[in-house]
Amino acid sequence: MSHKINAHNVNVFYGEKQAIRNVSIDVDQEDVTAFIGPSGCGKSTFLRTLNRMNDTVASARVEGDIRLDGEDIYSKDMDVVQLRARVGMVFQKPNPFPKSIYENVAYGPRIHGLASGKAELDTIVEQSLTRAGLWSEVKDRLSDSGTALSGGQQQRLCIARAIAVDPEVILMDEPCSALDPIATARIEELIHDLRGRYAIVIVTHNMQQAARVSQKTAFFHLGELVEYGDTNDIFTNPREQRTTDYITGRYG
Amino acid sequence: MRRRIARRYAAERRFRWLGLGAIVLSAAFLFFLIITMVMQGAAGFLETRVQLPIDFRAAELNVTPEQLRGDRGDLALAGAGLEGVVDAAAGAAFPTAGGAELLSDGAWLRVRNAVKANPALLRQQVVIDVPVNSDVDMAFKRAGTPAAERIVSAMGDRLSSGLNHDFFGGADSSDPTRVGIWGALKGSLLTMLVTLLIAFPVGVLSALYLEEYAPRNRWTDLIEVSINNLAAVPSIIFGLLGLAVFLNTFGLPRSAPIVGGLTLALMTMPVIVIAGRNAIKAVPPSIRDAALGVGASPVQVVFHHVLPLALPGILTGTIIGMARALGETAPLLMIGMRAFIAAPPEGLTDPATVLPVQIFLWSDEVARGFVEKTSAAIIVLLVFLLAMNGLAIYLRNRFETRW
Ligand SMILES: Nc1ncnc2c1ncn2[C@@H]1O[C@H](COP(=O)(O)OP(=O)(O)OP(=O)(O)O)[C@@H](O)[C@H]1O
Ligand SMILES: [Mg+2]
Numbered sequence: 001m002s003h004k005i006n007a008h009n010v011n012v013f014y015g016e017k018q019a020i021r022n023v024s025i026d027v028d029q030e031d032v033t034a035f036i037g038p039s040g041c042g043k044s045t046f047l048r049t050l051n052r053m054n055d056t057v058a059s060a061r062v063e064g065d066i067r068l069d070g071e072d073i074y075s076k077d078m079d080v081v082q083l084r085a086r087v088g089m090v091f092q093k094p095n096p097f098p099k100s101i102y103e104n105v106a107y108g109p110r111i112h113g114l115a116s117g118k119a120e121l122d123t124i125v126e127q128s129l130t131r132a133g134l135w136s137e138v139k140d141r142l143s144d145s146g147t148a149l150s151g152g153q154q155q156r157l158c159i160a161r162a163i164a165v166d167p168e169v170i171l172m173d174e175p176c177s178a179l180d181p182i183a184t185a186r187i188e189e190l191i192h193d194l195r196g197r198y199a200i201v202i203v204t205h206n207m208q209q210a211a212r213v214s215q216k217t218a219f220f221h222l223g224e225l226v227e228y229g230d231t232n233d234i235f236t237n238p239r240e241q242r243t244t245d246y247i248t249g250r251y252g
Numbered sequence: 253m254r255r256r257i258a259r260r261y262a263a264e265r266r267f268r269w270l271g272l273g274a275i276v277l278s279a280a281f282l283f284f285l286i287i288t289m290v291m292q293g294a295a296g297f298l299e300t301r302v303q304l305p306i307d308f309r310a311a312e313l314n315v316t317p318e319q320l321r322g323d324r325g326d327l328a329l330a331g332a333g334l335e336g337v338v339d340a341a342a343g344a345a346f347p348t349a350g351g352a353e354l355l356s357d358g359a360w361l362r363v364r365n366a367v368k369a370n371p372a373l374l375r376q377q378v379v380i381d382v383p384v385n386s387d388v389d390m391a392f393k394r395a396g397t398p399a400a401e402r403i404v405s406a407m408g409d410r411l412s413s414g415l416n417h418d419f420f421g422g423a424d425s426s427d428p429t430r431v432g433i434w435g436a437l438k439g440s441l442l443t444m445l446v447t448l449l450i451a452f453p454v455g456v457l458s459a460l461y462l463e464e465y466a467p468r469n470r471w472t473d474l475i476e477v478s479i480n481n482l483a484a485v486p487s488i489i490f491g492l493l494g495l496a497v498f499l500n501t502f503g504l505p506r507s508a509p510i511v512g513g514l515t516l517a518l519m520t521m522p523v524i525v526i527a528g529r530n531a532i533k534a535v536p537p538s539i540r541d542a543a544l545g546v547g548a549s550p551v552q553v554v555f556h557h558v559l560p561l562a563l564p565g566i567l568t569g570t571i572i573g574m575a576r577a578l579g580e581t582a583p584l585l586m587i588g589m590r591a592f593i594a595a596p597p598e599g600l601t602d603p604a605t606v607l608p609v610q611i612f613l614w615s616d617e618v619a620r621g622f623v624e625k626t627s628a629a630i631i632v633l634l635v636f637l638l639a640m641n642g643l644a645i646y647l648r649n650r651f652e653t654r655w
Contacts, residue, residue, distance in 0.1 A: 025310065026643075053541070053544065053545070056541075056544065057538070058467070058468065080545050081548070081549045083547075084544060084546070084547040085546070085547030088545060088546065089541075089545040090544070090545075091538065091541055091542070093538060095536075095538035095539060095542040095572070096542070097539065097542060097557065098539075098561065106549075107546060107556075108546035108547065111546075111547070111548055111552055111556075112547060147598060158542070161542075161546060162545070163548075165546055165547060194587065232312075236628070
């Protein structure tokens with residue numbers, strides 16, 4: 001079992017309302033896994049169960065078994081803060097801190113005590129920005145505010161911020177939905193480069209994007225996992241009628 | 253079609269004129285207020301002095317310059333009978349103008365200070381400027397009683413005007429020429445200090461708890477409603493509360509800045525809680541998500557991100573609350589701060605008064621000299637308020653986040 005994440009029979013409720021029904025999914029370390037499906041089908045909800053971001057929603061309740069490297073992440077022994085350092089997240093809307101570019105990236109390592117000195121922190125910041133493909137654009141203006149960057153740059157800064165704490169998994173919730181095609185292409189390239197180093201799970205509404213960046217694709221519909229498999233199979237030879245309908249644009 | 257556009261333009265023009273009119277009107281009121289205050293109050297910072305010739309060689313003083321230079325000099329001076337010498341000198345110098353009556357009750361203190369500063373004067377004949385009594389002071393500045401007017405014209409250029417230093421150093425007195433604002437100002441400062449030290453931390457922590465940690469249920473709803481109502485409770489009721497709790501139950505001293513500060517803190521706290529909660533609510537959730545997403549603990553999210561971003565709003569609310577507290581009179585009257593206090597407070601438990609109460613007390617005095625003192629005290633209070641608001645604007649700009 002080389003699965004990074006095993007989710008088994010996961011149900012998520014918002015109050016009385018069930019948003020996720022009995023979803024089981026395994027995420028591999030080497031793959032980029034894409035979640036697709038119509039709006040409101042529960043992609044974000046499920047993604048957020050993977051690093052317990054749903055804990056912040058008072059009405060949310062999660063049932064089932066989710067394991068990271070075999071450890072139950074909803075068990076009492078699991079420290080949420082530690083978990084989120086291991087499973088990083090990039091959000092739909094770029095949300096840099098209103099602080100300098102340097103501080104944005106340095107914040108995570110600093111609170112987790114990953115660097116023992118200024119020099120080491122500098123190295124982590126440079127490395128993270130380089131991996132996020134942003135270093136050459138910002139290296140002369142590290143003290144500028146992170147919010148002064150363009151939308152695409154901000155999103156890469158958020159990716160750099162997530163990388164900086166050296167996570168094992170990166171969750172991305174529609175990271176390109178607020179970006180233009182060129183910025184989107186850069187992020188997709190970046191996901192390519194990051195693949196293998198981190199297990200990546202990405203939610204997207206863009207079929208082509210899912211096809212381009214992912215090796216595995218999961219299709220959600222009305223809170224259920226309809227189909228999960230190799231991206232190639234899902235897009236060329238889906239087993240389920242609903243998947244075919246969605247991919248060919250019959251609903252969305 | 254064209255008529256519709258014309259109507260729309262006309263409506264916009266009307267609206268603009270209305271707005272402009274409102275601004276002009278309020279500016280005019282403000283201008284009127286400031287002008288009258290300054291006209292009335294400026295003279296309150298001045299005193300009228302008369303040249304008083306004193307021949308110490310002829311006077312019968314039982315003190316020598318050598319005694320004054322020793323370390324028991326103050327004691328020697330106190331027993332020297334200086335007051336009598338001043339009275340006698342005044343009697344000799346202004347026989348037609350009422351003699352010692354012409355001088356302010358505090359005139360001999362000037363002479364004492366002059367002698368203290370230069371003991372050698374005791375062997376000389378000198379002329380010292382001393383303040384005159386309130387009636388003559390009034391007559392010299394503006395217009396007074398016919399009798400005082402006659403004295404002013406008779407004295408001619410022996411009268412002069414000067415800055416009243418004692419006004420900035422002294423406290424209340426029954427003689428308008430001797431009163432000072434420093435006692436009330438210091439009382440206000442000490443009271444505000446207590447208010448700030450209690451209301452700010454408690455208010456901010458309550459706001460943080462209610463926004464960040466409290467579960468949403470019937471109890472927190474109840475607390476929220478209570479706080480909102482508390483902010484609207486008339487201030488005199490807080491005064492009664494302070495009287496009942498701090499004086500009667502805890503037995504704290506009456507008229508003390510600590511009690512005043514605690515009472516005003518009760519009143520200011522809800523304002524800070526409400527402003528704080530709004531400021532915290534205005535921090536975008538995406539920032540919390542971002543911080544949680546990199547593994548910040550809830551406390552780190554609050555102290556590293558939410559609080560710094562909410563700080564300008566919290567500070568603005570705090571200063572508004574403090575400014576309101578600074579101007580409060582009613583609750584402080586309830587806890588005994590209306591007493592006649594002739595010395596500035598030395599500490600938090602000394603009897604004290606505050607600026608607005610002092611203004612209230614002086615405005616109630618019948619002696620005419622208190623009118624300008626009241627206006628002068630109002631100017632001091634307004635300057636204090638403006639300074640606080642200036643600080644608020646500075647802090648807000650200083651901590652404001654540029655997105
Ligand atoms: N905080 C919440 N409280 C209550 N219900 C919620 C909450 N968040 C999501 N839901 C509900 O859960 C369901 C799944 O929402 P989710 O955001 O996961 O959908 P999604 O697939 O990410 O949609 P989209 O593609 O539009 O982002 C929806 O019906 C939504 O109304
Ligand atoms: Mg979503």
